[in-house]
Amino acid sequence: DAKTTQPTSMDCAEGRAANLPCNHSTISGNEYVYWYRQIHSQGPQYIIHGLKNNETNEMASLIITEDRKSSTLILPHATLRDTAVYYCIVLSHAGGTSYGKLTFGQGTILTVHP
Amino acid sequence: DAGVTQSPTHLIKTRGQQVTLRCSPKSGHDTVSWYQQALGQGPQFIFQYYEEEERQRGNFPDRFSGHQFPNYSSELNVNALLLGDSALYLCASSLDTGSLKETQYFGPGTRLLVL
Numbered sequence: 001d002a003k004t005t006q007p008t009s010m011d012c013a014e015g016r017a018a019n020l021p022c023n024h025s026t027i028s029g030n031e032y033v034y035w036y037r038q039i040h041s042q043g044p045q046y047i048i049h050g051l052k053n054n055e056t057n058e059m060a061s062l063i064i065t066e067d068r069k070s071s072t073l074i075l076p077h078a079t080l081r082d083t084a085v086y087y088c089i090v091l092s093h094a095g096g097t098s099y100g101k102l103t104f105g106q107g108t109i110l111t112v113h114p
Numbered sequence: 115d116a117g118v119t120q121s122p123t124h125l126i127k128t129r130g131q132q133v134t135l136r137c138s139p140k141s142g143h144d145t146v147s148w149y150q151q152a153l154g155q156g157p158q159f160i161f162q163y164y165e166e167e168e169r170q171r172g173n174f175p176d177r178f179s180g181h182q183f184p185n186y187s188s189e190l191n192v193n194a195l196l197l198g199d200s201a202l203y204l205c206a207s208s209l210d211t212g213s214l215k216e217t218q219y220f221g222p223g224t225r226l227l228v229l
Contacts, residue, residue: 034217043118043204043220044157087156100170101147102206102218104156 003027004088009109012082018075020108022088025069031092033064034102035073037084037110044087044104047073078112085109116141118207118221126227127195135190135224139207145169146188147218148180149204157204163188164210192226200228 005023012018024033032051036044048055048062050071055062061074075082087107092099119138127133139146145164149157159172163182177193186207192199202225206218 036220041202041223041225043222044206046217046219049217100162101159101172102149102157103159104149107156 003090003103004105006086006088006105006108008106009111012075012078012110012112014080014112014114015077018078018082018110018112020073020075020086020088020110021070022073023070024088024090027068027090028092031090033062033068033071034089034091035060035062036087036089036102036104037082038087038107039081039084047086049091078110080112080114083110083112118205118219120203120205120221120224122224123222124225124227126229128229129195129197131195131228132191132193133195133226135192135203135205135226137188137190137205137207137221139186139188139205140219143207143209143216143219144186145208145210146182146186147206147208148188148190149206149220150174151202151204151223152198153201160190195228197228200226202226 034049035047038044050062064071085107118140121136147162148160151157160174161171162169166182179191182188202223204223205221208218209216
């Protein structure tokens with residue numbers, strides 16, 4: 001079973017920041033938070049991941065709370081092409097039930113509108 | 115740098131038939147995972163191959179089997195196809211660096227329709 005909770009859907013205006021929340025209150029110490037997105041009928045696209053520090057790359061920023069029980073993916077300037085299903089996943093890099101396999105939930109449908 | 119490739123892109127089979135799907139991992143990757151995505155659902159983990167052996171398996175029946183070749187490419191075989199096997203089949207590759215597993219990157223998928 002997925003160990004994350006995300007809102008079913010969100011809207012964002014083009015050019016504004018999109019902030020996608022994720023709850024992972026049962027995360028264990030060796031589990032990372034991963035974000036993927038999937039545009040209709042394509043394979044999931046890796047966005048970013050982190051353990052406990054905030055992370056930023058060319059696509060997005062990941063903010064993880066100090067207790068690691070929740071996180072937020074930030075798309076700083078959303079475009080129409082960012083419309084997709086966004087999945088938040090916890091993944092272990094070293095043993096445990098989430099070791100090596102991505103367990104997808106329903107994700108958040110983000111719609112970016114003009 | 116070639117990403118993950120899968121073939122064929124689309125496939126139509128009838129119930130009871132067998133199907134083989136193929137995956138070539140991203141250059142430099144040695145681990146291949148397979149996922150099934152039914153319409154409207156998130157991908158579900160089928161199994162993972164590393165060093166030509168099945169290392170992990172999800173909750174799928176034995177009709178689903180796989181293989182990994184010395185060049186790290188992989189095949190997914192499904193026997194005795196059922197209507198419920200209609201789905202997008204996704205392959206993901208990664209590099210296993212000992213205790214630290216690297217990010218999985220997905221291919222475009224194979225759309226299987228069972229009639």
